Amino acid sequence: MAQQEGLDPDREDQVHRTTTVEQGRFCVAHCVCGWRGPARRARSLARTDARGHATEP
Structure with a gap:
């Protein structure tokens, strides 16, 4: 999977956009x-x- 460039995981104002594959x-x-x-067998x-990651500080 390709990563988008220019994103800094240490920036606090960065928006986390998650998807499932x-x-x-x-x-x-x-x-x-x-x-x-x-990897999970259940999509849920x-x-x-993904929700947990997006809400992490």
């Missing part, structure tokens, strides 16, 4: 800052991981 039987949450969640868990 299907990988076979698994679903993985990704963010434009480069973060990736664990991947979405929960």
